[in-house]
Amino acid sequence: MHRFANPARFLRIARVLTPVLTVAGVILTAAGIYIGLFASPPDYQQGDSVRIMYVHVPAAWLASGGYLGLALASGVALVWRHPLATIAARAIAPVGALFTAICLVTGSLWGKPTWGTYWVWDARLTSMLVLLFLCIGYLALASAEDERGGGGELVEGKGAAILALVGVVNLPIIKFSVEWWHTLHQGPSITLTKSAIDPAMLLPLFLSLGGFTLMFGGVVLMRMRTALARTRTAARERRTAEAYA
Amino acid sequence: MIHAEFVYPSYLLTVAGLVGVTVWSLIAMRRAEAAAARERRR
Numbered sequence: 001m002h003r004f005a006n007p008a009r010f011l012r013i014a015r016v017l018t019p020v021l022t023v024a025g026v027i028l029t030a031a032g033i034y035i036g037l038f039a040s041p042p043d044y045q046q047g048d049s050v051r052i053m054y055v056h057v058p059a060a061w062l063a064s065g066g067y068l069g070l071a072l073a074s075g076v077a078l079v080w081r082h083p084l085a086t087i088a089a090r091a092i093a094p095v096g097a098l099f100t101a102i103c104l105v106t107g108s109l110w111g112k113p114t115w116g117t118y119w120v121w122d123a124r125l126t127s128m129l130v131l132l133f134l135c136i137g138y139l140a141l142a143s144a145e146d147e148r149g150g151g152g153e154l155v156e157g158k159g160a161a162i163l164a165l166v167g168v169v170n171l172p173i174i175k176f177s178v179e180w181w182h183t184l185h186q187g188p189s190i191t192l193t194k195s196a197i198d199p200a201m202l203l204p205l206f207l208s209l210g211g212f213t214l215m216f217g218g219v220v221l222m223r224m225r226t227a228l229a230r231t232r233t234a235a236r237e238r239r240t241a242e243a244y245a
Numbered sequence: 246m247i248h249a250e251f252v253y254p255s256y257l258l259t260v261a262g263l264v265g266v267t268v269w270s271l272i273a274m275r276r277a278e279a280a281a282a283r284e285r286r287r
Contacts, residue, residue: 018274022267029263033256042247049248055259095266102262106255113248215263222270229277236284 005084007228014221022218029211032058036204043201050201052110058209059103060128062216064171066096067131069220070138071168074161083231084224089164090142091223095216097135104128115184123177124185127170134167 036054043050073089076082107125108118119125141160178187189196197205 022271026267033260037252037256047247048252051252052255055255059259098262098266102259105258109251109255113251212263215267219267219270222267222274226270226274226277229274229281233277233281233284236281236287240287 005082007084010084011225011228014225018218018221018225020218021214021221025211025214025216025218027211028207029215032204032207032209032211035207040204041198041200046114049110049113052106053201054204054208056103056106056110057205058212059099059106061209062212063096063100063103063128063131064174065213066092066099066216067135067164067167068171070096070135071164074164078158078161078165086161087224087227087231088220089138089161090227091220093135093138093142093164095219095223097132097139099212099216100128100132100135104132120184122184123181124174124183127174127177130170131167131174134163134170138164138167 032054036051040051040054042048070089070092073085073092077085077089104125107128111120112118138160141163145160177183178185195202
């Protein structure tokens with residue numbers, strides 16, 4: 001892992017991967033959306049509102065997966081103090097927050113025709129809302145730490161990283177909330193060993209999941225490259241200013 | 246389509262979010278890397 005944590009080596013790999021992940025992600029997402037909207041059958045109980053699942057479920061998976069990535073990067077930044085890990089955490093947080101927000105809003109739009117209400121204080125919904133607050137809290141703390149450093153150059157503050165690690169406790173709560181409590185939200189339809197979903201519905205679901213994941217990766221790489229470029233610019237400006245001082 | 250008033254806004258919001266974050270990140274990356282290249286040439 002340390003071999004890839006070298007910024008120069010990372011940039012060489014990221015320059016190749018960024019367009020590949022983004023373009024492949026856009027293609028898979030477009031296919032998933034087209035099939036999800038127009039070429040998949042309606043559900044015998046939910047009717048056409050089942051189509052919302054093809055964007056809601058991948059967004060939910062990426063919200064949790066993104067937060068796990070944020071926490072892992074924060075853990076690496078705290079233990080090994082590697083700046084690239086801090087940059088990765090900073091890059092993941094807003095994208096994870098976006099997917100969490102998409103998950104909450106699309107879930108709410110699915111809830112109205114299915115449950116008769118946009119929102120209930122159900123364990124799954126509430127724990128997802130807490131995840132969004134954790135992402136926003138991380139972004140606020142990270143922004144405050146960066147401002148303290150004067151902007152541009154990276155500040156290795158611990159507060160945001162500790163918040164990200166503490167927030168990991170929410171992930172098993174999200175996952176098992178539908179089993180631990182009697183929730184309005186249904187239990188898992190797909191596990192590692194079996195699926196309760198018809199194959200005609202699995203295709204748009206997995207296309208969207210693959211597309212969203214690749215786009216997530218592409219956008220995180222773009223944001224990491226942005227942070228690295230800004231750090232390099234700030235460092236050069238500082239050295240130039242010191243030379244003329 | 247039945248429930249179109251819920252299905253289409255869900256897709257619209259998702260696509261807007263994905264396109265928005267991708268374009269925003271791409272523009273920010275291009276600008277930052279161009280600024281870094283200018284600074285290196287100085």
